[in-house]
Amino acid sequence: MYKSSYWLLLLMSLTLLGCSGDDPEPILSVQSIISQIKNNYTLMPEEAISMSRDGKVFAFYTEPTDRYAHGVLGDKIEAGQLVVVKDGIFHELTLTDNYVFEDIRPRLYDVDQDGALEFVVLRTEISRGAGIVIYKLVDNQIVVYSELAEIGRANRWLNIVAIYDLDMDGQVEISWIETPHIGGVLKVAKIEENELIVIDQISGYSNHDIGERNLCLSVVTKLGDNPMIFVPNQSRSKIVGFTFIDEKLKQASEKLVQVDFAQVLREQYEFEGLVVEKEDNCIF
Ligand SMILES: [Ca+2]
Ligand SMILES: [Ca+2]
Incomplete structure (x- = not known):
């Protein structure tokens, strides 16, 4: 399959x-x-x-x-x-x-x-x-x-959430969830030469189930000028959207949807705005 x-x-x-x-x-x-x-x-x-x-x-x-x-x-x-x-x-x-x-x-x-x-x-x-x-x-x-x-x-282990200019400052950020199986921490970093510099983080999220080959449990959208990243919460009962503005992750949206971790997230909810699909942002 x-x-x-x-x-x-x-x-x-x-x-x-x-x-x-x-x-x-x-x-x-x-x-x-x-x-x-x-x-x-x-x-x-x-x-x-x-x-x-x-x-x-x-x-x-x-x-x-x-x-x-x-x-x-x-x-x-x-x-x-x-x-x-x-x-x-x-x-x-x-x-x-x-x-x-x-x-x-x-x-x-x-x-x-x-x-x-x-x-x-x-x-x-x-x-x-x-x-x-x-x-x-x-x-x-x-x-x-x-x-x-x-x-x-x-x-x-950790799984990438997004690679994108999330705060529209002209520089690409990278976001991931560290330890998504045991209390995941959503992190955002600036990509400097030689080192990823973590700027902000917030715990309670997950984008992978043990044993799954589906790594695509995140979505990046643009609604107007504000990119948002969406990930499921740890208990999989909702999809939470975050902006990254002034170096802070801020919860900006919440969708009460039961998330199936075997399926690609963008196919589980009709996200408002443009869903960003630039090259390969997530893996499925
Ligand atoms: Ca940026
Ligand atoms: Ca390049």
Whole structure:
């Protein structure tokens, strides 16, 4: 079910690419890249591949490993390598044995707004739990652009909520929920070079269920000029909307909806305003 949904999505993307321009070239190159990926790499069980909207950038995880047995994402198999493809060129980054990517697929987003996509991933250190890393391609190498230190204990995880300019100051923020299974803390950080700087946080929220591959339990909307992030509360009885203004998270909306953690959040409520879907903000 999961795989068929994913490949349907990919097929729809290919069809859109083919229909949107005069030049049929992207379809051929996208299909060729996908073939090369499937022929040359051992994909993770989900076979998830991220692709930019222009069909020129791909990212996925490979080198399945059982060296970290947390098992909150549907199995106890995590990834040992990140592969990025840009303009047909493959780039690989292999983790040392004390790390895994505890994630489904990388998120693509131009966080520093230089016109090139970065790769936002959940990387876990086996004794310190999950952290966030933003990688960038520099001189044909995958290098760390910015990162968040791990939570500090094994078997502690986090899930991204949003990557977006939430306070409209021209700089992209990143938001996530730390430990969504055991009392989640919603956090927002500024993305500085080398480090994510947490600006505000508020506890009582969750965007993941243990064992689920659905990581897409958040929504970003714009109503007028004010972006809002929506996440379920810990007890899943409502969806709460927050603004991030003057460096403060502020509750601005509340929807009394029972949330199904196996389903994508944006399909569970008709959100007012424009639902932001810029590249890959959440994973499903
Ligand atoms: Ca960039
Ligand atoms: Ca901002």
